[in-house]
Amino acid sequence: MPQPITEQAEKIENLWVFTLIIALAVFFAVEGALIYAIIRFRKKSDELPPQTHGSTALEIVWTTIPVLIVIALFSYSFITLREVEKKAPEDALAIDVTGFQFSWEFVYNLNELGPGSDPNAEGSFSIIGTAAQEPTFVIPVGEPVEFRLKSNDVIHAFYIPSFLYKLDVVPGRDNRFVITAKETGEFTGQCAELCGLNHALMRFHVRVVEREEFDRWVAEQVQANASVRQP
Known part of the structure; x- marks a missing residue:
């Protein structure tokens, strides 16, 4: 990442860092859950484990989290875009x-x-x-x-x-x-x-x-x- 030298570039860099942090958080959450499931629920015998069909609370959680992430990214991106693409002052x-x-x-x-x-x-x-x-x-x-x-x-x-x-x-x-x-x-x-x-x-x-x-x-x-x- 080049060193930003303008006020607008600093805003762009902050947006990039914000997006990167969210991406890393999602990555580690998904990979962590995957590794936990592989270890915790690995096959130990031929006996069929207890079956769970549907969970309203779980579905609300995994629907709400992506919606909040999208709203946060959209809002921050929109604010940054407005700042970066401001019109020049008359004496510029x-x-x-x-x-x-x-x-x-x-x-x-x-x-x-x-x-x-x-x-x-x-x-x-x-x-x-x-x-x-x-x-x-x-x-x-x-x-x-x-x-x-x-x-x-x-x-x-x-x-x-x-x-x-x-x-x-x-x-x-x-x-x-x-x-x-x-x-x-x-x-x-x-x-x-x-x-x-x-x-x-x-x-x-x-x-x-x-x-x-x-x-x-x-x-x-x-x-x-x-x-x-x-x-």
């Missing part, structure tokens, strides 16, 4: 992610760079991966970031293991999700949907940094893009 940093055979493009709009950004700012810059160069994009720590996913060709899947979250990138469909990173560092992502012969090349990296470093990086990217456009 937004990144337009495009998957294509066989890499990724990350576009930052200058009027959607998170809290404090100028809503009237114009322009954008992009990070585009190639077969020879895996793309690396940057996000600030402790701030909500919305990923808006689209595809130019076939179905891809945007997956960063440390997010504990994967979302398909579907042509003609706008999929999006929000995360808030809790620690800095560099993490690897990939396409998790078999999308063609060079599917394995669709790796990328995300750097989580402090807001000051993120602002410097944005300024560098804007300057670099401006210099490229100059005749």
Whole structure:
């Protein structure tokens, strides 16, 4: 299990642990009852043991327990899903992610760079991966970031293991999700949907940094893009 680095990933991990605990409890209860029955009621002679036909109390118990388990799993899963799939706040940093055979493009709009950004700012810059160069994009720590996913060709899947979250990138469909990173560092992502012969090349990296470093990086990217456009 990858170490979760976002608030949403921690909620997903807690749900996974809760489900695992219930699964282990059921497993040991069933296997324990089975082993007890094998030992306690093993055949000792040809004499037919006392026969019991039906037990209302027992049937109520083995019907009620699974119902309660299903209700608990459904309720916790529903609560976690609502938390993980909350809409992004209006001042969240937004990144337009495009998957294509066989890499990724990350576009930052200058009027959607998170809290404090100028809503009237114009322009954008992009990070585009190639077969020879895996793309690396940057996000600030402790701030909500919305990923808006689209595809130019076939179905891809945007997956960063440390997010504990994967979302398909579907042509003609706008999929999006929000995360808030809790620690800095560099993490690897990939396409998790078999999308063609060079599917394995669709790796990328995300750097989580402090807001000051993120602002410097944005300024560098804007300057670099401006210099490229100059005749």
